[in-house]
Amino acid sequence: MHSIVFIGGGNMASCIIGGMIDQGFDPLTLGVSVPSEQSKERLSKAYNIAVTSNNNDAIANADIVVLAVKPQIMRNVVLALAPALPKNAVIVSVAAGITVESLQSWLGSPRAIIRAMPNTPSLVRTGATGLFANDQASQLQKATVSSIFEAVGYCCWVESEALINAVIAVSGSGPAYFFQILDIMQSVGQELGLPEREARKLASQTALGAAQMAINSDQSPSELRDQVTSPGGTTERALNTFRNEGLESIFRQAMNSALARAEEMSKDFSA
Ligand SMILES: NC(=O)c1ccc[n+]([C@@H]2O[C@H](COP(=O)([O-])OP(=O)(O)OC[C@H]3O[C@@H](n4cnc5c(N)ncnc54)[C@H](OP(=O)(O)O)[C@@H]3O)[C@@H](O)[C@H]2O)c1
Incomplete structure (x- = not known):
């Protein structure tokens, strides 16, 4: 049974x-x-x-x-x-x-x-x-x-x-978003001279550590981000580039595209 x-x-x-x-x-x-x-x-x-x-x-x-x-x-x-x-x-x-x-x-x-x-x-x-x-x-x-x-x-x-x-838009398709980011971080790390293995490990371990901090903390992701961003420092320069180049808008479009596809699929397979 x-x-x-x-x-x-x-x-x-x-x-x-x-x-x-x-x-x-x-x-x-x-x-x-x-x-x-x-x-x-x-x-x-x-x-x-x-x-x-x-x-x-x-x-x-x-x-x-x-x-x-x-x-x-x-x-x-x-x-x-x-x-x-x-x-x-x-x-x-x-x-x-x-x-x-x-x-x-x-x-x-x-x-x-x-x-x-x-x-x-x-x-x-x-x-x-x-x-x-x-x-x-x-x-x-x-x-x-x-x-x-x-x-x-x-x-x-x-x-x-x-x-x-x-x-689906957040977590179902989400692993691929992070793989995409890891791929970019690894590639840039290699372009900057790091060996492939180390570039991959440094990027992946950083993702794991950031996710673990976000899971364990009572603070929001934006608060955690602000805490590791010193005025005039390297992280601030990188984040400014994300902001100026429209990273948030790209992410919003991507996640809404995933949502739209999920809605289409519900129609495709409907009884
Ligand atoms: N993989 C993911 O990350 C993920 C995430 C979210 C949701 N899902 C959903 O999970 C479902 C399964 O995905 P999957 O990745 O596990 O697919 P999968 O690895 O291809 O497994 C499909 C299973 O269905 C079995 N099967 C085929 N015809 C059958 C039948 N008539 N009766 C009983 N079993 C039958 C297959 O048997 P054999 O092994 O004998 O061929 C196989 O074990 C999908 O609907 C998918 O949308 C998957």
């Missing part, structure tokens, strides 16, 4: 399952369904949990069903498993662009549904996840789903489904 079952066992599901087991979830209560023999073997070896390739068998006794397949196949997967879904099970979808309304219509009857938007640092247990629940989801279901995503990092609830797209 498995109470939390993953449909799909790729990158995202694997890292969540790994995090849950590290955090003390009992592997006997977890299950996963994947079509390929290769993935079945990999998941069974790595986590010692029940693995099957039959989605409907997998969910027969589930309390929580986590949909972790690609958005493109979500409709067919949900239509096929709907008749086998236990009456009181909550559905958790991690797919971008699949709305509660679409899931509801494919499931065919009112259901507890939670949308989760994790990000790739979940792979190294430093993920950031936004969660939204419809009215059918109980407090107990929400608490259990929080504990699933807390196993791979930070998570928070948002009040409206539209805010899941804001989560």
Whole structure:
């Protein structure tokens, strides 16, 4: 009897399952369904949990069903498993662009549904996840789903489904923004004469340190920035360049573009 079952066992599901087991979830209560023999073997070896390739068998006794397949196949997967879904099970979808309304219509009857938007640092247990629940989801279901995503990092609830797209613009797509900045910092470091490895390490460690300070501190990022900016110093000169060249405007445009794409995807995949 498995109470939390993953449909799909790729990158995202694997890292969540790994995090849950590290955090003390009992592997006997977890299950996963994947079509390929290769993935079945990999998941069974790595986590010692029940693995099957039959989605409907997998969910027969589930309390929580986590949909972790690609958005493109979500409709067919949900239509096929709907008749086998236990009456009181909550559905958790991690797919971008699949709305509660679409899931509801494919499931065919009112259901507890939670949308989760994790990000790739979940792979190294430093993920950031936004969660939204419809009215059918109980407090107990929400608490259990929080504990699933807390196993791979930070998570928070948002009040409206539209805010899941804001989560995508901030943290879903966010890792790539920082990779882009790290790439630039590394390149400039190399141009200034640092060896590749050292330039990469100095830039990455600086990002980690700044993020850790922002997480641990009660002060806002702008206060932290001001504290490390001496009048007339090097940091001030660099920040003035960002300001004069419109960095904030570029970032605003980029994040609003991500938001617009998330909204388009919700339409593309709608029922
Ligand atoms: N990766 C991320 O950072 C990230 C972030 C946020 C949200 N997401 C969302 O997470 C979902 C999964 O992404 P991913 O990166 O984990 O993809 P992935 O690595 O390609 O994994 C997809 C999984 O789905 C399985 N699958 C395919 N057809 C299936 C079916 N009919 N029934 C059951 N399982 C089936 C695949 O099985 P095989 O292994 O046997 O091929 C594979 O295990 C997507 O909806 C994505 O939008 C991902």
